[in-house]
Amino acid sequence: MAIFICSNCSHTEETPDEFLGKKARCLKCQTLSTITEKETKTPKALPKTPASNKMNPSPPRDEFSNDERKSINVTHRSREIKSWHVVTLFVLLGAILTAQLVQLEGQKEWEYAIRSPKDSALEEDLNSWGESGWELVFARRATNYAGTAEYEMIFRRRK
Structure with missing residues (x-):
């Protein structure tokens, strides 16, 4: 299967092999790009384990180091704090606007x-x-x- 990857916006589309090497316009930004062969990724071979571990396999290896894991947790917490701040900001703005409207209603008489x-x-x-x-x-x-x-x-x- 061939693939179209836009050189401008990186939009991708799978296309039939008959269009391989031809130029096409991106559906999103209308930039002209060439259809290329789709890269197939071969799965990595799993490391062989000794026969003695087949009954009690070890848990899968963690992909992140301790420093990377701490960084991910800090980033996640900072997003929570930021979203909490946004909610608080909207509540305060709503209260201020409500108070202003009540005050304006009283000024009409x-x-x-x-x-x-x-x-x-x-x-x-x-x-x-x-x-x-x-x-x-x-x-x-x-x-x-x-x-x-x-x-x-x-x-x-x-x-």
Whole structure:
């Protein structure tokens, strides 16, 4: 059996032997590559054991040294810690967003007042309304029907 291995993205596909040596486009990235012969791996011969061990075979040899095993365990633990951190982060973000939404819901209820103070008492009136919880939203200097100028102000505060 022949095999197609993309030189760009390493995507592999098995192909019939009749396409061996021909060029084909990768199904994933459309790069042109040559179809080659599939390498067959021969299984490694197992070491012969003495006849006396056939009744009580020894356990298979461990493929990793102690240092490699420690490295694998540390890597596995660090992944667990990282995933725990991610979960905790999402829980905290959810709590913060929920608190913000609750706070915004409470801010939707306002009461408004329109005031037109006299110029002579402007500063005193502004201080008084501010102490009562009123917030100035809009102000303009306008001329009234009598032809005199005065301030028109819109205030708001939470109910």
